Amino acid sequence: MSTTRQHPPGDLGREPEDAGVGARADAGTRADARPGVPSAAPVEPAEWQWRTLSLRQVSGIVPTARDFARQALHDWGWLPASSADRRAAAEDVLLVVSELVTNACLHAEGPDEFRIARTPKALRVEVADGGEGQPAPRTPHRAGRPGGHGMFIVQRLCLDWGVARVPGEPGKTVWAELAAPA
Secondary structure, eight states: OOSOOOOOTTTTOOOOGGGOTTOOSOOOOOOSOOTTSOTTSOOOOTTOEEEEEEOTTOSSHHHHHHHHHHHHHHHTTOSSOSSHHHHHHHHHHHHHHHHHHHHHHHHSSSEEEEEEEEOSSEEEEEEEESOOOOOOOOSSOOTTSSSOOHHHHHHHHOSEEEEEOOTTSSOEEEEEEEEOOO
16 A cells, blocks of 8 residues: 555546536546546546535535445445445445545645546545645554544555645645455
């Protein structure tokens, strides 16, 4: 697992331009090629299906993001869960959403946008904010102390996570990827 990873400009997994911010419908499949991204950059899978929610001037940001994610999981067949493993996977996603959005609220003056995507094998959560800080798990992790567990939880539950920045632009996108349930 990485704590941060710089990605090339444009590698933020946004919806296509015509999909609309805040829409609850699938954005459809993505094209493999992205203008402005060097050919050596990893190409995200064409089968990613994205949903985006603007969180600017939203009250109840964390529950709103969780509800949005829960609806996506329902639409994508993760919920209602047919087994204990599938239920645990969905709960892990919702916990990661809560932790990433809460961190943006506490450390970056709030999130601007929440994105969630899936492929048959993985799910990706992204929270974009205007903050300059660098999220990282507290080291050493002290389980008995209140607070400071968010990124430790994300690190433990996810296949990978990191921070993407666009050079010359303010803010960042904190992303996390989880495995799809078997």
